Amino acid sequence: MGKVGIVSYGITKFSKEDSKIESLLLKSTKKLFENSPNLSRNDIDAVLVSTNNNSKYLSAILSEMSGIQPKISHTVESLCNSGTNAIVSAYSYIASGLADVVLVSGAERYDSPGQILEWDNSRGEFKHPIFWASIFTKSYKREFSITDEDLAIVSVKNHKQAQNNPNAISEKEYSLDDVLNSKRLTDDLRLLDCSRPCTGGASILLTSEDFCSKFTDDPIWITGIGQKTISAGFTKNTFDYMESTRIAASSALKMSKHNSSDIDVAEIHDAFSVCEPMALESLGFTDKGSGMDMVKELYAANNFKINPRGGLIGSGHPLGATGIAQTIEIVQQLQICANKRQVDDATIGLVHNMSAAATSSTVLILEK
Amino acid sequence: MTFEDELRKGNFQVAECTDCKKIVWPPSDFCNQCFQEIRWRKCANEGKIIEFSKQNNNYFCLAEFENTIKIIGKVAS
Numbered sequence: 001m002g003k004v005g006i007v008s009y010g011i012t013k014f015s016k017e018d019s020k021i022e023s024l025l026l027k028s029t030k031k032l033f034e035n036s037p038n039l040s041r042n043d044i045d046a047v048l049v050s051t052n053n054n055s056k057y058l059s060a061i062l063s064e065m066s067g068i069q070p071k072i073s074h075t076v077e078s079l080c081n082s083g084t085n086a087i088v089s090a091y092s093y094i095a096s097g098l099a100d101v102v103l104v105s106g107a108e109r110y111d112s113p114g115q116i117l118e119w120d121n122s123r124g125e126f127k128h129p130i131f132w133a134s135i136f137t138k139s140y141k142r143e144f145s146i147t148d149e150d151l152a153i154v155s156v157k158n159h160k161q162a163q164n165n166p167n168a169i170s171e172k173e174y175s176l177d178d179v180l181n182s183k184r185l186t187d188d189l190r191l192l193d194c195s196r197p198c199t200g201g202a203s204i205l206l207t208s209e210d211f212c213s214k215f216t217d218d219p220i221w222i223t224g225i226g227q228k229t230i231s232a233g234f235t236k237n238t239f240d241y242m243e244s245t246r247i248a249a250s251s252a253l254k255m256s257k258h259n260s261s262d263i264d265v266a267e268i269h270d271a272f273s274v275c276e277p278m279a280l281e282s283l284g285f286t287d288k289g290s291g292m293d294m295v296k297e298l299y300a301a302n303n304f305k306i307n308p309r310g311g312l313i314g315s316g317h318p319l320g321a322t323g324i325a326q327t328i329e330i331v332q333q334l335q336i337c338a339n340k341r342q343v344d345d346a347t348i349g350l351v352h353n354m355s356a357a358a359t360s361s362t363v364l365i366l367e368k
Numbered sequence: 369m370t371f372e373d374e375l376r377k378g379n380f381q382v383a384e385c386t387d388c389k390k391i392v393w394p395p396s397d398f399c400n401q402c403f404q405e406i407r408w409r410k411c412a413n414e415g416k417i418i419e420f421s422k423q424n425n426n427y428f429c430l431a432e433f434e435n436t437i438k439i440i441g442k443v444a445s
Contacts, residue, residue, distance in 0.1 A: 121371055121394040126428055126440040134421040135430050135440070187422040233394045235430065235438035239419060 003209040004094045005219035008036040009328045014169040014200035014316035016110050021053040024107035025062045028201035036205060038214050045099035046072035050086035050106035051320035052079060052114025062105055072099060079114050079355035082106065083323020084362035088225055090206045100208045107201035108318035115197060117356055122235040130185050132234050132357040133272040137188040139239035140274050144289035152179035154273040155192045155313055157299040162310025164340040169198050169316030193273040195312035202324035220331045224256030224365030234357050242358035245282040249363045256365035258348060260284035265333045265343040266350040267326035270311040279352055308333060308341040323353035323362065330366050371395040382411045382437065393437040
């Protein structure tokens with residue numbers, strides 16, 4: 001099986017703009033083309049769209065608006081980890097030999113229908129994500145003697161880091177008191193503990209090894225992929241760690257022949273504050289119950305290793321674009337072009353993208 | 369009948385496999401272990417609160433019934 005590399009990308013600013021989904025897809029695709037002077041429309045074998053939007057046939061629409069007539073063209077949807085699922089599909093098309101050059105474009109509007117999973121009757125009337133997040137937070141706090149003050153540091157850190165990300169929705173830093181005094185959504189969750197649904201688009205170009213050199217001298221290789229889906233329903237979950245994340249990370253690290261200690265920089269799916277320490281533990285970066293110690297140490301040292309672009313909390317969370325935006329961040333970090341967000345000596349990176357309270361997780365390992 | 373219709377009437381029903389007797393949860397049309405037919409039956413009234421939180425003055429909780437299935441619901445005062 002040949003190598004698969006990421007050779008270009010394009011991304012929009014994340015905002016609350018009322019843009020059409022088609023315009024968002026086109027905007028980041030246009031930027032990707034502008035970043036790839038050697039890319040011709042005929043090079044592209046497959047166009048995959050990642051979104052939770054209800055519009056149909058978006059991949060064919062994006063292709064037509066971009067003047068591409070691909071062999072393969074379809075949408076990939078898996079709630080909040082649609083983006084990395086689309087990247088994994090692109091990888092598979094290339095690795096199988098069905099395609100050499102694949103464009104993956106993700107986009108979402110602020111009013112995405114992907115926030116609510118109607119099917120899951122086990123959530124009763126409590127279908128909004130703030131309810132699973134409250135259950136997670138309460139369980140995690142109880143199990144590991146963590147306080148609201150501890151968890152608020154995640155939001156403080158990620159909003160701070162987002163100030164160096166020109167595409168982030170967050171435009172200011174917040175203090176610990178700001179987070180703790182922000183609107184109380186439930187006893188265990190405040191407004192600033194939440195990532196915000198928003199409008200945004202992100203596109204990425206993947207190629208087979210033979211085609212990489214046409215587009216870049218600095219490809220970033222996908223060397224590990226791990227995915228796991230435990231269930232669709234929330235209540236079959238674990239509530240103080242992420243089992244699907246643990247399994248996906250283990251598979252991805254094994255495939256890349258690395259350990260979690262080899263990872264220099266990571267984008268973690270911090271849909272809510274509690275998700276960051278839980279994910280750090282489930283990914284194997286630290287022991288169970290020690291995730292907040294790691295977050296605090298990184299924050300105190302001004303170390304951007306985890307969520308350099310500000311994570312979902314700082315950047316905003318346009319569902320179908322998130323996994324692609326996370327991947328673009330790690331690509332920029334490994335290409336040493338992340339400007340003020342740059343993590344020192346970044347050579348191996350990790351992307352963690354998950355859906356619906358970690359009922360499903362994708363982990364990617366990227367390398368120079 | 370549907371699960372939601374019965375719930376609206378105050379009846380908490382579960383889908384049980386007619387063959388292997390396992391509860392299929394969330395409710396579905398066939399057993400997710402053996403694809404046999406399901407039948408609807410009343411769930412035990414008593415459950416165990418696994419976790420809880422509060423929105424405004426209303427408690428909600430994750431409760432477990434029959435040591436098997438979990439559901440989020442309101443806690444009536």
